[in-house]
Amino acid sequence: MEKPIIQTEDLRFSYPSAEGVTPVVLDGVDLAIEPGSFVAVLGHNGSGKSTLAKHFNAILLPVGGKVYVDGVDTTDEARLLDVRRTVGMVFQNPDNQIVANVVEEDVAFAPENLGVPPEEIRQRVDQALEIVDMSQYATHAPHLLSGGQKQRVAIAGVIAMRPRCIVMDEPTAMLDPVGRREVIETVKSLNQRYGMTVVLITHHMDEAAQAQRLVVMSEGRVVFDAPPKEVFAHVEEMKAIGLDVPDTVELCWRLREAGCDVPLDCLSDDQCAQALYELLSAHQRA
Amino acid sequence: MKDITLGQFFPGDTVVHRLDPRTKIVFTALYIVALFLAKSYVSYGVVLGVLALCVALSRIKVKVLLRGMRAVIFIVAITALLNLFYTAGAPGEAPLFSWWIFTVYPAGVRAAAFMILRILLLISCTFLLTYTTSPILITDGLERLLSPLKKIKVPVHELAMMMSIALRFIPTLVEETDKIMSAQRARGADFDTGNLARRAKALVPLLVPLFISAFRRADELAIAMECRCYHGGEGRTRLRQLKFAAIDYAAFSWGIALCVIVWALARCGL
Numbered sequence A: 001m002e003k004p005i006i007q008t009e010d011l012r013f014s015y016p017s018a019e020g021v022t023p024v025v026l027d028g029v030d031l032a033i034e035p036g037s038f039v040a041v042l043g044h045n046g047s048g049k050s051t052l053a054k055h056f057n058a059i060l061l062p063v064g065g066k067v068y069v070d071g072v073d074t075t076d077e078a079r080l081l082d083v084r085r086t087v088g089m090v091f092q093n094p095d096n097q098i099v100a101n102v103v104e105e106d107v108a109f110a111p112e113n114l115g116v117p118p119e120e121i122r123q124r125v126d127q128a129l130e131i132v133d134m135s136q137y138a139t140h141a142p143h144l145l146s147g148g149q150k151q152r153v154a155i156a157g158v159i160a161m162r163p164r165c166i167v168m169d170e171p172t173a174m175l176d177p178v179g180r181r182e183v184i185e186t187v188k189s190l191n192q193r194y195g196m197t198v199v200l201i202t203h204h205m206d207e208a209a210q211a212q213r214l215v216v217m218s219e220g221r222v223v224f225d226a227p228p229k230e231v232f233a234h235v236e237e238m239k240a241i242g243l244d245v246p247d248t249v250e251l252c253w254r255l256r257e258a259g260c261d262v263p264l265d266c267l268s269d270d271q272c273a274q275a276l277y278e279l280l281s282a283h284q285r286a
Numbered sequence B: 001m002k003d004i005t006l007g008q009f010f011p012g013d014t015v016v017h018r019l020d021p022r023t024k025i026v027f028t029a030l031y032i033v034a035l036f037l038a039k040s041y042v043s044y045g046v047v048l049g050v051l052a053l054c055v056a057l058s059r060i061k062v063k064v065l066l067r068g069m070r071a072v073i074f075i076v077a078i079t080a081l082l083n084l085f086y087t088a089g090a091p092g093e094a095p096l097f098s099w100w101i102f103t104v105y106p107a108g109v110r111a112a113a114f115m116i117l118r119i120l121l122l123i124s125c126t127f128l129l130t131y132t133t134s135p136i137l138i139t140d141g142l143e144r145l146l147s148p149l150k151k152i153k154v155p156v157h158e159l160a161m162m163m164s165i166a167l168r169f170i171p172t173l174v175e176e177t178d179k180i181m182s183a184q185r186a187r188g189a190d191f192d193t194g195n196l197a198r199r200a201k202a203l204v205p206l207l208v209p210l211f212i213s214a215f216r217r218a219d220e221l222a223i224a225m226e227c228r229c230y231h232g233g234e235g236r237t238r239l240r241q242l243k244f245a246a247i248d249y250a251a252f253s254w255g256i257a258l259c260v261i262v263w264a265l266a267r268c269g270l
Helices: A049-055 A077-086 A103-107 A109-113 A118-131 A147-159 A177-192 A228-232 A235-240 A247-257 A269-285 B021-037 B041-058 B062-086 B106-132 B135-152 B156-186 B196-202 B204-227 B246-267
Strands: A006-014 A024-033 A038-043 A064-069 A087-090 A165-169 A197-202 A213-218 A221-226 B097-099 B102-104
Touching (some): A024 A221, A049 A165, A087 A147, A118 A147, A213 A228, A221 A228, A228 A235, A235 A247, B021 B041, B021 B106, B021 B135, B021 B246, B135 B156, B156 B204
Parallel strands (some): A038 A197, A038 A213
Antiparallel strands (some): A006 A024, A213 A221, B097 B102
16 A cells, blocks of 8 residues: 555644643544545534644644654654645635735745746646636636635645645635535546545535545544445434435435335435335335 | 725836836836936926826826826925925015015925926826836835845845735725625614714724734635745745846936936036
């Protein structure tokens, strides 16, 4: 097996507070993210998922345990830039990530910081904008773009850094349905077409269902870590920690409760329809 | 309200627009020097002619330039009046008229006229700079012009970065102000009536949320910048390279020539 791009060992974290009482946010997280994978991290507000994400590129440093990015300990200050350029990060609010008032200038920000020569910056910017399908807006002002477009610019700004892994902290939380779809399509193509490792932090079941691997967090711990199909089959456990399952799984689960024989791993509408069709035809035959 | 920017910029593709921002900044500075050296009709004619030429080349409409003057009419009027009444005439010169404590000499009229012209030209030339150069380019140009000051520990890069981020966030914060105003109006806030004190007080529920949100934005932006490997100006390269063309060197020399000519005219008593 290839060396994991991100690895945490018994990661513990709590925010320092004035009263001296420090609620534990991360309580011993062991995770390894394989290169090229698409991992979703699902959890309720306050489950520690965003805090976990901030450890992946040394924005936060562990209070206990270790985080390794491509083999480098994130507490090693001398290699901070190496860590940051390996793992890029996209946040919730696109407005607060865009630095410049021209799209291409913003995308150029990371390579500029890395001291890339101007000709290569130009190449990287053009390529990054093409990947997120925003080339035609290269010279536009970001504040005139839609939310989804802005978020794609923010993603381009991270891609231009040429990271090996991109961590997205609820990138669709502030977007309308159209913007959400645009961003999720971009994220999927980054992983499938360009082989980039993607870690998607989310609280949307349907987004989480698209990943290869689903990590469910609750109260600072990893509760499930398996392909989405397997995770969502644990309907009762998911409900117990305050999370929902996709509507299709919910439907099948209720049917099962009522005594029908349907599988619990239908994530897409088509799969669910197929399962219902089989159920009905079996019923008819009987 | 969405379109306001600091120092309006009118995009275009004229010689003046294409000049390197550093050239334009230096030329404007030289022009201001020439303006303060000018002392006579002839030299004022020269500086006025140069500005007229620049305006013509930039295809900025004179009307637009004049519209910008409205904001300063008050200051111009006050300065002109002070010059008019407080300039003493040459010994033996008869006053034009005299009433109560006010006495006007021909020299005063001249001084007032020159002062009006000087202020108007001063403002026109700086307006021309911001009308033909995008704020980003001005910031870029200033950063590079001032970069020698880094040697004496002036944080030139940081200042330029702050300025460009401020420019970037003006439309965002304007939009936010609109939103907060609507939200507060929906709760019965009244921003438009009452005396000055009342209106100022009405701004508090607008400014408090605006500031809180601006600080939160700043925090998030700082983290996002760090994630994109920002670590100050050291070792930074730029996508857009500023390059001097032949026309830039020409503009430099014309700027210096202008100062020399006006200075020589003043020396000759003109």
